[in-house]
Amino acid sequence: MSAAVARGSRLVPPAVAAVVVVVVVCLAGSARGAFHRQLSVELNPGSLNPPGGDLLHVRAVGANDTLHYLFSSQGAPALLLLHTDSASSAIKVNWTQFLARNTSGGLWVEPESSLLFSSALVFSRLLEYDDVNDTAEPTSQFFPPYDLQNFTWSRLNLSDSAPNALLCGGVAQGSLCLQLAVFGEEGRGQAWPRLLHSADSSQLEVRLDNVPPRSPRSRFLLELQEVGGASRLSRVDVRRSIDDEFTPSIFKVSQWVSLSNGSSDVLGFVQWKPVAYRRSRPVLEDATPCRHSEPVPGSGDSVASSSMLIRAFFAAPRSAGLNVSFGLAGEPFYNSTGFLSWTLLVGVGSPPVDAFSPLVIGIMAAGLGTPVVLLLLGGAYVCVRRRGGANAGPAYEPIN
Numbered sequence: 001m002s003a004a005v006a007r008g009s010r011l012v013p014p015a016v017a018a019v020v021v022v023v024v025v026c027l028a029g030s031a032r033g034a035f036h037r038q039l040s041v042e043l044n045p046g047s048l049n050p051p052g053g054d055l056l057h058v059r060a061v062g063a064n065d066t067l068h069y070l071f072s073s074q075g076a077p078a079l080l081l082l083h084t085d086s087a088s089s090a091i092k093v094n095w096t097q098f099l100a101r102n103t104s105g106g107l108w109v110e111p112e113s114s115l116l117f118s119s120a121l122v123f124s125r126l127l128e129y130d131d132v133n134d135t136a137e138p139t140s141q142f143f144p145p146y147d148l149q150n151f152t153w154s155r156l157n158l159s160d161s162a163p164n165a166l167l168c169g170g171v172a173q174g175s176l177c178l179q180l181a182v183f184g185e186e187g188r189g190q191a192w193p194r195l196l197h198s199a200d201s202s203q204l205e206v207r208l209d210n211v212p213p214r215s216p217r218s219r220f221l222l223e224l225q226e227v228g229g230a231s232r233l234s235r236v237d238v239r240r241s242i243d244d245e246f247t248p249s250i251f252k253v254s255q256w257v258s259l260s261n262g263s264s265d266v267l268g269f270v271q272w273k274p275v276a277y278r279r280s281r282p283v284l285e286d287a288t289p290c291r292h293s294e295p296v297p298g299s300g301d302s303v304a305s306s307s308m309l310i311r312a313f314f315a316a317p318r319s320a321g322l323n324v325s326f327g328l329a330g331e332p333f334y335n336s337t338g339f340l341s342w343t344l345l346v347g348v349g350s351p352p353v354d355a356f357s358p359l360v361i362g363i364m365a366a367g368l369g370t371p372v373v374l375l376l377l378g379g380a381y382v383c384v385r386r387r388g389g390a391n392a393g394p395a396y397e398p399i400n
Contacts, residue, residue: 037062037184037199039163043156047095050074054156055098055309058163058182060199061087065116067348068109069202071180073153073167074099074308078122078227079180079204081268083348084114098312101305106312118229119258119268120314121346122307123148123206125223126176127323130215136329138221143214145223146171149306174211174338180204186352192282193273193343194246196354201271201347207280208340218334221325222342225303226256226270226295227310227317233259234295234320241354248284250275254292255351256322269351272344276326278337289328290342295320 037060044050045057053073060067066089068082082091090110098106109115125148130141151169158165168177182202189195189203197203208220226234237255244251256270278286300317304310310317326340327333334340345351 035062035185035199037067039182039184041158041163043158045091046093050095050099052099052308053153054167055093056156056158056165056180057091058202059091060182060184062199063087067200069180069182070107070309071156071165071167072307072309073156073169075101076122076124076147076149076306077153077167077169077178078120078307078309079202079346080120080309080313081118081202081346081348082109082115083117083268084109085116086111086114089114093312098308101308101311104304104311104313104315107309108313117267117348118313120227120307120310121204121270122225122227122303122310122319123178123222124225124303124306124321126171126208127221127223128214128218129221131217131219131327131333134217134329136219136325136327136331138219138323138325143218146176147306148176151176171208171211175207175209176211177207177209178204179207188246189343192247192277192287193250193275195271195273195343195345196246196352197345198347198352200349201345201352203343203345205341205343208334209280210338211334213333213335213338216333216335219325219327220334220340221323223321223323224270225298225319225321226258227300227303227314227319228258229314229316229318232267232318233261235259236292236295236322239353243354246354247273247275249287253351253354256292256295257351266350268346268348270344270346271351272324272342276340276342278332278339280339280341282341286337288326288331288340290324290326291328292325293323295322 040059042057044055056071058069064087066084066087068091070080072078092108092110094106097103126146128143129138132141153167153169156165156167163182165180166177168175183197184199186198239253241251250273252274254272254274257266258268260267274290275287276290278288298319298321300319303319304317
């Protein structure tokens, strides 16, 4: 960068330097966004209308690898992500075994040797508690949980224009909906929280709509289970930023990462901003913070029994679970609007990282550059004044 800013021994003005930085950032973003995957969608591969729910397969093919996204409503909703090192790998389903809750081997990838990484995210339970003292501490006063494996789920509603699918289940007179979107290139969501995604990720939006609260002070938690094979570790990292251009007032991002045992390499991730929204078309006042618990190892067999997708693929699953709670002390309760939406990304490799936006870089350059310009102008003015005074004659003529 010094070569771009310095010319000989003279400095390029700060405004020009800011333009150079913005151009470099834009070019870097274009380079990152150049990677593309070819997407194809198949509903219930090998079956016309299986009983009990649907299985969506989205195939994302790169130059020499493939991502397979499998989204199932057979039991608790689950998203299975498989990464292979072959551009021609395929998914096979034995529906007799798939629909049998007590057997594995109903779903596999061919060739099996091409599999690099496998992980699943299961939405297991919806929890509700009575926040009597408005502390937003879910320690007591819990109502009986909503077990999502027992829901009656709608058939998957597929979009005609993009690989998007909507799944809804009834909760009393309301609904819990999951909206899946799979991406073939880098971009950003159009609605808040406008998460940055890559060609190696998908997005899930969770919506809780018109669910009758069981108390006037109800708050909700969502229980998630991450499922993988042996020799896996998971943790939640929180990254901070000073840039909130795309998600106003939010300066953090949470990342639930899967690590290879004995290594710091990130194999896959679940990423979210710690914010939910109380209206379907929110304004800033509709944002409500959310928090997560630390991942706790769980029973892989228990999770597998709740989702046919997990049982069908993993012979010996290992799981870790956490809760995401919505609302803090003093925040409006759920019944203020009867709506909550929360968005997360699921992908392979390292999570997408938001760079400083050109707007923020421009503001920083202006903020830092303006004082420098004033100092330079002030110094030049003083030098000119002093040089002018030295060249001038004495103020008074000597007296003979």
